[in-house]
Amino acid sequence: MRFIYTKTFLIFSAILVAILIALIMQSRGWFAPLEYALLQLPRPAITAVNAVIIPINTVITTITGLPALVAENNSLTTENSELKRQQVALEQLRIENELLKAELDFVSRFPYSLQPCTVLSLDPQNTTDAIILNCGESTGIKVGQGVVSEGYLIAKVVHVGNFNSTAILITNNQSSVDAKVAKNDSEGVVKGSFGSGLIFDLVSQSAEVEAGDLIVTAGINPQIPRNLLIGQADQTLSGDNDLFKRLTLLSPIKAHRLDYVFVVKP
Amino acid sequence: MKWLIYISFILTVVVANQTIFRLFEFSYFVPDLLLLLSLAVVWSFNNYDYLIFGLLGGVWLEIFAGLPIGSISLGVILISSLAYMILNRWVFSEKPWQYFLGAVALGTLLIRVWIWLYTTFLANIELGSVAVGSSYVWQSLLPALSVNLLLIYPVFALIEFFAKYLQNFAKNKLQL
Numbered sequence: 001m002r003f004i005y006t007k008t009f010l011i012f013s014a015i016l017v018a019i020l021i022a023l024i025m026q027s028r029g030w031f032a033p034l035e036y037a038l039l040q041l042p043r044p045a046i047t048a049v050n051a052v053i054i055p056i057n058t059v060i061t062t063i064t065g066l067p068a069l070v071a072e073n074n075s076l077t078t079e080n081s082e083l084k085r086q087q088v089a090l091e092q093l094r095i096e097n098e099l100l101k102a103e104l105d106f107v108s109r110f111p112y113s114l115q116p117c118t119v120l121s122l123d124p125q126n127t128t129d130a131i132i133l134n135c136g137e138s139t140g141i142k143v144g145q146g147v148v149s150e151g152y153l154i155a156k157v158v159h160v161g162n163f164n165s166t167a168i169l170i171t172n173n174q175s176s177v178d179a180k181v182a183k184n185d186s187e188g189v190v191k192g193s194f195g196s197g198l199i200f201d202l203v204s205q206s207a208e209v210e211a212g213d214l215i216v217t218a219g220i221n222p223q224i225p226r227n228l229l230i231g232q233a234d235q236t237l238s239g240d241n242d243l244f245k246r247l248t249l250l251s252p253i254k255a256h257r258l259d260y261v262f263v264v265k266p
Numbered sequence: 267m268k269w270l271i272y273i274s275f276i277l278t279v280v281v282a283n284q285t286i287f288r289l290f291e292f293s294y295f296v297p298d299l300l301l302l303l304s305l306a307v308v309w310s311f312n313n314y315d316y317l318i319f320g321l322l323g324g325v326w327l328e329i330f331a332g333l334p335i336g337s338i339s340l341g342v343i344l345i346s347s348l349a350y351m352i353l354n355r356w357v358f359s360e361k362p363w364q365y366f367l368g369a370v371a372l373g374t375l376l377i378r379v380w381i382w383l384y385t386t387f388l389a390n391i392e393l394g395s396v397a398v399g400s401s402y403v404w405q406s407l408l409p410a411l412s413v414n415l416l417l418i419y420p421v422f423a424l425i426e427f428f429a430k431y432l433q434n435f436a437k438n439k440l441q442l
Contacts (some may be wrong), residue, residue: 013315015321016344022325023335035329040279049285057289123331124287125296127381128396129334143395150439159332159395166332166395172401234360256291 013232032136032161039120039164081209112225114148114262115139119166122256129172129192130237131155131255135263136163144265152253153177153217153228157263165263169255170230171198178221179230181207182214188232190215190249198249206246209233215249225266268432272315275303276323281331294409297417300327300338301373304346306425309353309366316346332393334385341380345373351410363422370418378403 013108025031062069076175135141137160147155147167155167156175170177175192179200186207190198200215213233231249238246279299287296324339331338334363349369388394412418 008314011317012347016340018321019336019340022390024395033336038326040331041309042277042284045277045281046284049281050289053285053289059413121284121330121332122288124283124292125331125410126294127398127402128333128385129333130396132330133331168332168396173401174397187316254291256288 010153024033032163035161036163037158039134048082067075101131106175113265115141115143115265116164117147117261117263119258122258124256128256129169130158131167131169131174131261133157133165133167133261133263136161136165138162140265141165141263143222144170145266146217146224146227146228147261148264149253149258149261151229153224153230154251154253154255154258154261156224167263169180171255177224177230177244179215180218180226181209181233182216182227184208187218188215188245199237200233200247200249201244203245203247205243207245209245209247211235221266223265228264267435268315269318270315271428272318273322274337276319276326277298279323279381280305280326284330286336287350292404292413295413297413298323298374298377298410299417299421301342301377302347302370302417303413303425304342305349305373306422308346308350309363309422309423310371314350316334316366317343320346324437332396333381333398334388334396335397337381337384338377340384341377343378345376349373366422367415367418370414374414375407378407378410 022031028034089254096156101160115135117133117139120132120134121214122131123129131147141157141160143156143160145159146153147157153170155169156177157165157167159166168175168194170190171192175202177190179190180187180189181203184207185205187207188200188203188207191201193199200209203209211232211234215230215233217226218228231251234248234250236245236247238244282299283296290294300319303323307319308318320339320343324342325335326431327333327338328335338398352364353369380399382400385394389397410439
């Protein structure tokens with residue numbers, strides 16, 4: 001009997017055709033209801049397991065992080081005193097600014113709106129650094145929009161379905177975001193790197209940037225508004241003879257613990 | 267009964283991925299549980315039962331990882347089918363269990379290469395929005411290989427136990 005008439009051939013052909021059809025349906029967005037159902041189906045089990053392991057994880061993290069917490073507490077106490085001093089100065093500036101705005105009749109408004117979304121899943125193997133959100137076209141999400149958590153830009157939307165969307169973390173090595181130094185507008189590009197790190201690259205050698213400076217979005221990409229916080233500059237990786245400055249960035253956001261995020265709608 | 271247990275295995279893999287492996291931030295030290303289960307089923311059962319792990323489990327994990335359909339499912343099916351042909355049909359009349367180690371090691375490499383090639387191809391023809399970089403293959407290979415090899419025996423023992431249970435179940439049914 002020829003192979004094409006065997007049961008084996010029929011089974012494998014059927015599977016191949018089914019996967020091909022599912023792939024085409026997924027790319028057209030027709031697979032969204034089933035995707036949503038499959039994402040929601042294990043949620044009770046995930047919630048139950050999390051209820052047990054989150055306290056365990058918290059205890060382990062606290063014990064292992066105790067020395068770092070003490071050091072962090074010391075540095076935060078110093079930083080707090082400094083910030084209090086700056087707060088007084090800024091308060092004066094705020095009052096002055098309010099007065100000037102009232103004089104000029106400016107209307108204060110937010111430049112963008114935020115769409116709250118639940119994180120349905122996150123790839124634990126870092127295959128794609130993707131997070132799946134429960135917001136889709138129906139809530140006005142579009143490809144290219146930024147995702148923030150605690151005020152920090154953490155991801156960019158790459159795929160939008162009817163009920164859910166996929167965003168790639170900016171720590172992914174294929175991700176890049178136009179950025180600038182908040183204090184002097186020196187521009188560069190924030191790229192992802194392996195090990196969940198961020199690199200502030202392509203910064204002019206003449207630009208003044210040092211550890212602790214805040215790096216924000218530059219607003220060149222119309223889908224991501226400017227002045228969204230990305231992270232804090234840390235170590236300088238480039239030398240004086242390099243064409244551009246290159247620094248590592250620190251972001252306090254732990255992507256693996258995200259439950260809720262906001263999509264920024266410009 | 268058998269299929270319910272298979273589905274509960276798959277559900278366990280999905281839940282473990284989204285709880286333990288996600289919260290404890292093992293980075294690349296995350297086992298390919300689905301591949302391990304599928305290869306263990308190939309080893310223990312001389313049939314096409316492994317296809318359910320590839321098809322249902324693969325698609326489920328793809329949706330959770332935001333990957334295009336086929337990235338994991340087709341990879342697991344292809345690798346398991348290859349293992350099925352080599353282990354059960356062509357080469358070995360008696361199967362020393364050490365060969366299972368070889369299958370898992372090769373499978374760990376092949377699944378990564380498959381995900382990289384498949385997603386890159388789909389992104390190039392604009393059928394997929396996410397492409398996995400080649401660096402992922404090399405960065406994750408050794409950590410994943412080490413945990414996969416570490417978990418071979420527990421997974422293998424679980425499937426063997428299940429196979430024996432099914433065998434006894436069928437024998438008792440015949441006696442009745």
